[in-house]
Amino acid sequence: DGGITQSPKYLFRKEGQNVTLSCEQNLNHDAMYWYRQDPGQGLRLIYYSQIVNDFQKGDIAEGYSVSREKKESFPLTVTSAQKNPTAFYLCASSFSGVGQETQYFGPGTRLLVL
Amino acid sequence: QKEVEQDPGPLSVPEGAIVSLNCTYSNSAFQYFMWYRQYSRKGPELLMYTYSSGNKEDGRFTAQVDKSSKYISLFIRDSQPSDSATYLCAMSAGGGSYIPTFGRGTSLIVHP
Numbered sequence: 001d002g003g004i005t006q007s008p009k010y011l012f013r014k015e016g017q018n019v020t021l022s023c024e025q026n027l028n029h030d031a032m033y034w035y036r037q038d039p040g041q042g043l044r045l046i047y048y049s050q051i052v053n054d055f056q057k058g059d060i061a062e063g064y065s066v067s068r069e070k071k072e073s074f075p076l077t078v079t080s081a082q083k084n085p086t087a088f089y090l091c092a093s094s095f096s097g098v099g100q101e102t103q104y105f106g107p108g109t110r111l112l113v114l
Numbered sequence: 115q116k117e118v119e120q121d122p123g124p125l126s127v128p129e130g131a132i133v134s135l136n137c138t139y140s141n142s143a144f145q146y147f148m149w150y151r152q153y154s155r156k157g158p159e160l161l162m163y164t165y166s167s168g169n170k171e172d173g174r175f176t177a178q179v180d181k182s183s184k185y186i187s188l189f190i191r192d193s194q195p196s197d198s199a200t201y202l203c204a205m206s207a208g209g210g211s212y213i214p215t216f217g218r219g220t221s222l223i224v225h226p
Contacts, residue, residue: 004157006157033213040122040218041218042120042202042216042217042218042219043158043202043216045213048213088155090157090158100212101146101148101163101206101208101212101214102146102148102160102163103160103204103214104160105150105157105158105159106157107156107157108155108156108157110155
């Protein structure tokens with residue numbers, strides 16, 4: 001079954017703690033993305049990667065970091081510098097070239113601050 | 115003015131109604147138009163994909179693009195309670211600007 005998996009489904013962060021959200025895809029997509037979704041605000045792009053070992057900042061990258069060591073994996077770290085991390089985080093992937101406009105999303109991770 | 119405008123709703127309709135969901139945009143370079151459906155606490159799923167102007171039909175769903183008016187629509191015929199979700203429009207210029215710009219989403223409630 002091809003798709004995108006995200007884990008955990010829920011994540012709790014204490015003050016000053018870094019936490020890492022996992023995203024894995026087996027769709028053989030080159031590009032992967034991280035979005036943040038807050039109520040009433042739509043999707044905001046955090047980081048994206050078009051190829052292994054390369055990634056670019058999106059609109060709201062401050063307080064977040066990513067890595068892309070494998071084509072299938074694009075983990076997101078929410079650092080202690082992110083002062084308002086409570087949100088629904090969505091990972092997506094797409095082909096590069098033709099068809100790259102259409103993204104496929106994972107089920108999401110809800111991050112809550114204790 | 116945001117690049118993509120979408121009324122957040124909620125839009126409440128009775129079962130069986132025809133639903134019209136809309137987005138307007140300001141960037142005339144957009145040529146790829148998508149509609150996603152997102153159930154509560156789930157990830158968005160791609161519903162419709164249209165290139166340039168015109169209509170595209172898939173079962174009960176019809177996507178319509180009017181580039182001259184910078185206006186796109188999603189019609190749902192014979193709406194069902196299972197259609198209750200948030201519908202996000204997304205659009206992209208393609209080429210070097212392929213990452214889509216999303217609307218805020220419209221919450222649709224279909225009541226029995």
